Amino acid sequence: MPQLLYKIRNTLLSQSACLRLNQTIRSLYKHKYLFSKTAPNVVFHSKMFYNLSTLWIKQLAEQATFLLNQFNTPSSLLFQVLLIRLFSLQKQELAPTSPLICWTLIYTFHHYRYNHIAAQLFLLLQSDTWLSFRCNNLLANNIIGGSKALKDMLPQIFLRTYCPIMVKYNLIYQEQITSANGSSLCTWSQFSKRLFAHHRSTQRAPKFYKALQAIFLHDHDISSITLPEIDQDTGLLLSHISEDLFQRTVTTVRRSHPHDPISLTLKSFYRLATNPYYFPSLSSTHSSLIPNKGYF
Numbered sequence: 001m002p003q004l005l006y007k008i009r010n011t012l013l014s015q016s017a018c019l020r021l022n023q024t025i026r027s028l029y030k031h032k033y034l035f036s037k038t039a040p041n042v043v044f045h046s047k048m049f050y051n052l053s054t055l056w057i058k059q060l061a062e063q064a065t066f067l068l069n070q071f072n073t074p075s076s077l078l079f080q081v082l083l084i085r086l087f088s089l090q091k092q093e094l095a096p097t098s099p100l101i102c103w104t105l106i107y108t109f110h111h112y113r114y115n116h117i118a119a120q121l122f123l124l125l126q127s128d129t130w131l132s133f134r135c136n137n138l139l140a141n142n143i144i145g146g147s148k149a150l151k152d153m154l155p156q157i158f159l160r161t162y163c164p165i166m167v168k169y170n171l172i173y174q175e176q177i178t179s180a181n182g183s184s185l186c187t188w189s190q191f192s193k194r195l196f197a198h199h200r201s202t203q204r205a206p207k208f209y210k211a212l213q214a215i216f217l218h219d220h221d222i223s224s225i226t227l228p229e230i231d232q233d234t235g236l237l238l239s240h241i242s243e244d245l246f247q248r249t250v251t252t253v254r255r256s257h258p259h260d261p262i263s264l265t266l267k268s269f270y271r272l273a274t275n276p277y278y279f280p281s282l283s284s285t286h287s288s289l290i291p292n293k294g295y296f
Contacts, residue, residue: 018056146173182272185264
């Protein structure tokens with residue numbers, strides 16, 4: 001058992017693999033000490049008898065201690081490397097906070113087996129033990145920009161299919177794809193103008209965004225608001241004070257693609273009371289109707 005635990009420090013085993021190895025170890029004990037194959041297994045794990053420990057429990061204890069020692073290492077270089085790997089895992093998993101604090105699994109163990117930190121956390125989450133890590137602000141790495149994580153709202157099939165694409169667009173929160181008033185989904189032209197997605201130059205809505213629309217919208221729930229009354233940057237209604245100003249606004253609003261939907265009203269349980277993270281700032285640009293200077 002000690003040699004086996006030493007070898008699995010860098011090659012972690014799933015719970016099913018540990019159970020199969022436990023069966024082999026018990027069979028070896030039964031054969032060596034001339035027990036019948038039908039002898040109850042509980043006898044060998046009893047403290048009154050051989051007191052055999054299961055490989056799964058031993059591995060959990062070893063990896064929990066090893067993970068704790070890693071992030072409390074006095075070596076600054078090793079700590080920086082661990083931070084890079086941890087935050088990279090957080091980005092790949094679309095997590096709003098560090099996986100040390102909270103992590104909703106997307107894939108199976110087979111997907112994480114070559115990422116040592118991910119495999120350690122996966123095994124600890126799959127166990128029946130209640131383990132938690134108390135982290136400082138640096139390790140917590142809370143991502144700002146929203147409060148409703150998309151990962152907690154989208155189905156597993158969607159996440160497994162489009163998770164790498166969503167990472168490229170830096171999508172973590174619902175607020176990122178919601179209009180400023182919180183009641184409608186952004187069109188692709190509105191979404192592509194936001195700062196976190198501005199580095200992408202795709203003109204047409206990709207497959208993942210159409211799949212998002214199918215989840216957040218009703219097929220028939222398309223608003224009848226005409227195009228000139230929609231601000232394509234914010235998704236808000238344009239308030240026209242006079243006919244002259246309204247006509248000027250109509251000439252300035254253009255669509256990036258004629259096939260984009262006019263307004264995408266969210267399903268009632270997806271609507272937000274407000275979206276303060278992406279509300280247009282009016283106080284930064286103050287315009288006066290009558291100039292203070294220039295008259296005589």
